[in-house]
Amino acid sequence: MSTGPALVSILRQGDTLVASIHTALDDSEMIRFQNDLVHQIGEHRARGVIIDVAALDVLDSFGSRTLRTIADMARLRGATTVIVGIQPDVAYAMVQLGMGRVGAHTALDLEEGLAYLSSMRNGRHKAAP
Amino acid sequence: MAALIPMLRRIVGARVGQHPAAEDLVQETLARVLAAKDRIEPGMIEPYAITTVRNLVATMWRSGDREQRNRHRLHDPNEPRDIEESVVATEEQSAITEALGRLTEREREVLLAHEVSGRDTRSLADETGSTAGAVAAQLKRTRARLRVEYLLALEKVEPPTDRCRPVLLALSSADRRRQRELDAPRHLLECDLCARLSAPLLGRGPTREDEVHVPITSDPDIVAARQAARELAVRAGFSGTDLTLLATAVSEVARNIVKFATSGDVTIELLDQPQPGIRVVARDTGPGIPDVGRALEDGFSTAEGLGLGLPGARRLMDEFSIVSEQGRGTTVSMTKWFDKKG
Ligand SMILES: [Zn+2]
Numbered sequence: 001m002s003t004g005p006a007l008v009s010i011l012r013q014g015d016t017l018v019a020s021i022h023t024a025l026d027d028s029e030m031i032r033f034q035n036d037l038v039h040q041i042g043e044h045r046a047r048g049v050i051i052d053v054a055a056l057d058v059l060d061s062f063g064s065r066t067l068r069t070i071a072d073m074a075r076l077r078g079a080t081t082v083i084v085g086i087q088p089d090v091a092y093a094m095v096q097l098g099m100g101r102v103g104a105h106t107a108l109d110l111e112e113g114l115a116y117l118s119s120m121r122n123g124r125h126k127a128a129p
Numbered sequence: 130m131a132a133l134i135p136m137l138r139r140i141v142g143a144r145v146g147q148h149p150a151a152e153d154l155v156q157e158t159l160a161r162v163l164a165a166k167d168r169i170e171p172g173m174i175e176p177y178a179i180t181t182v183r184n185l186v187a188t189m190w191r192s193g194d195r196e197q198r199n200r201h202r203l204h205d206p207n208e209p210r211d212i213e214e215s216v217v218a219t220e221e222q223s224a225i226t227e228a229l230g231r232l233t234e235r236e237r238e239v240l241l242a243h244e245v246s247g248r249d250t251r252s253l254a255d256e257t258g259s260t261a262g263a264v265a266a267q268l269k270r271t272r273a274r275l276r277v278e279y280l281l282a283l284e285k286v287e288p289p290t291d292r293c294r295p296v297l298l299a300l301s302s303a304d305r306r307r308q309r310e311l312d313a314p315r316h317l318l319e320c321d322l323c324a325r326l327s328a329p330l331l332g333r334g335p336t337r338e339d340e341v342h343v344p345i346t347s348d349p350d351i352v353a354a355r356q357a358a359r360e361l362a363v364r365a366g367f368s369g370t371d372l373t374l375l376a377t378a379v380s381e382v383a384r385n386i387v388k389f390a391t392s393g394d395v396t397i398e399l400l401d402q403p404q405p406g407i408r409v410v411a412r413d414t415g416p417g418i419p420d421v422g423r424a425l426e427d428g429f430s431t432a433e434g435l436g437l438g439l440p441g442a443r444r445l446m447d448e449f450s451i452v453s454e455q456g457r458g459t460t461v462s463m464t465k466w467f468d469k470k471g
Contacts, residue, residue: 024356026348027384057373058355060380061438089373097377097441098427 008033010040016048016117017041018110022055030066038073046079048117052110054085064099071104080120082106084113130159130166131247133178140179144186156245157222158182163244164225164279167272168329220283228278236271243268273302280326292316293323300330314342314396315460318414339365339399345386345413354383354395362407365399367467375407375465378445381438382411382461390415390458406447406466417455425451 007029010019019037041049051067053059059067071081081104086094094100107113137155145151162178229237242248243264250261250268257264277297281288288294296316299307308314317324341361343354355376362372379395386393393413400406418424427440439461443449448464 024352026352027387028348057359058376058380060355060377060384061441062380062384087373089370092370093373093377093445096374096444097381097438098444099441 008036010037012040012044012046015044015046016050016114017044017046018050018052020052020055024056024058025063027062030063034066034070037070038077041074041077041079046074046077047121049074049079049081050110050113050117051081051083051104052085052113053083053090054087054109056090057087059086059090059094059099061097061099064094064097064102068101068103071102080105080117082113082116084109130163130244133159133162133175136175137178137182140182141186144183154182154185157185159245160225160229161221163240164228164275166244167276224279224282227282228275231278231282232271232274236267236274239264240268240271240275270302273298276301276330277326280329284322284326286322288322290320293320296320296323297326297330300327312460314394314410315412315458318393318412318458341397343383343395343397345383345393345395345411346391347387351380351383351387354397355380357395358397358407358409361397361399362467365405365407367405367407371465371467374445375409378442378463378465379409379411381442381445382409382463384438385459385461386411386413386415389413389418393458400464404466404468406464408462408464409446410463411461412458413460414458417457418451418453418459419455421451421453 005022007023007025008019008021010017012018017037017040019033021033025033037049037051040046049070051070053067056063067083071083074081083102083104084107086106091100094102105116107116134155137158138151141151141154145154158178158181161181162174165177166174232240239253242253243250250264253259254261254264277294280297288297292311293316296308296311296313298304299311299313317327339361341357343350343357345351345354358379359372359376362375379397383395386395390413393411393415396410396412398408398410400408424439425443439451442461442463445465446463447466449461450463451459451461453459
């Protein structure tokens with residue numbers, strides 16, 4: 001995240017953070033992403049977090065667990081996490097792996113994710129499990 | 130090879146005239162070309178021979194006479210020690226001589242008759258009531274053995290285990306069936322000497338289109354392994370969800386190596402029998418899994434905090450087997466069959 005093309009980006013939009021993973025991350029990069037994101041959730045007092053994983057062609061047990069950890073930590077900080085862009089093949093592999101539950105709401109794409117967060121804010125939904 | 134002799138005699142003659150060492154230089158050049166033959170592109174043999182003979186002549190002039198090699202062994206204080214090249218050349222030469230000496234008399238006879246005297250396999254076969262094909266196969270084995278013995282002689286080592294020579298020979302002869310029987314990849318993980326020698330032995334053949342080998346030591350290698358698997362599968366014309374299942378399973382077994390073993394590797398191989406597919410073999414030299422049965426039960430991993438990911442990988446693939454030996458390491462083999470191409 002310091003040199004070379006960015007592997008991930010985290011943008012702030014009001015009280016929402018939009019984090020995008022742009023390429024396959026190895027485990028250390030995934031952990032760094034988790035730490036950065038959780039740090040920014042606290043720093044910006046974010047209420048909503050969107051993680052866009054559309055660029056990932058694999059979400060293995062480690063990747064899935066990391067997403068779950070991020071969602072858990074965000075929830076403890078009072079933020080709701082939506083994971084968007086999980087590819088159909090990737091979703092199928094996650095279920096086969098036994099990692100089907102990421103502990104966060106999921107949405108098809110960024111737009112849907114933002115819509116979900118705003119409806120949450122307006123109290124039309126209950127919090128995700 | 131025999132066709133080189135007149136040319137080499139001309140080159141040597143032009144430089145040393147009727148020097149008594151002339152014929153030795155020709156023979157020495159042939160021995161070197163012979164040892165290097167399989168590492169040289171077919172069209173490059175002649176230039177290689179010419180370069181070699183020129184170097185030998187130059188070395189001889191520099192050292193004064195052809196006794197140079199022997200004086201060298203005696204550490205004659207008058208010996209010019211600064212000629213690095215001649216030292217290297219001498220070591221290579223004695224390695225070749227030693228390697229040739231380790232062949233059986235029969236092997237050596239047939240090899241030299243064919244390579245130096247230019248006898249064809251047919252006439253050699255007639256002599257012993259064999260077939261040309263059998264002689265050719267024998268020559269191939271002999272060359273493979275010569276390469277192995279040459280490398281061992283050059284390193285001045287005896288292999289540490291009984292398995293080393295058979296493994297090196299299987300690599301040298303590119304005999305995949307034999308490599309599998311001997312579990313050669315595992316031996317290369319466990320044996321430093323063979324791992325080192327395998328590079329020049331494997332380096333000569335064309336790179337295989339249907340197999341990828343990814344050494345695994347750290348995080349980024351996990352990503353490299355799963356991407357290599359996907360690329361190989363795509364190149365073979367496979368597509369669809371199975372690619373993702375394959376890549377995910379490779380990711381899981383590669384991570385096991387990083388987490389629980391010091392080093393290992395993942396081999397990904399195309400299969401066409403009994404149907405198109407991809408086989409993945411992950412080997413490590415880690416402590417081994419004490420209870421493989423339990424490691425394959427769902428929930429075990431999370432309960433123990435081990436996160437082996439093995440039950441998941443098994444579900445993603447069509448075939449899955451695991452062999453683990455405590456203190457020696459673990460081998461996971463798994464296969465994905467692709468019914469439809471494209
Ligand atoms: Zn060995």
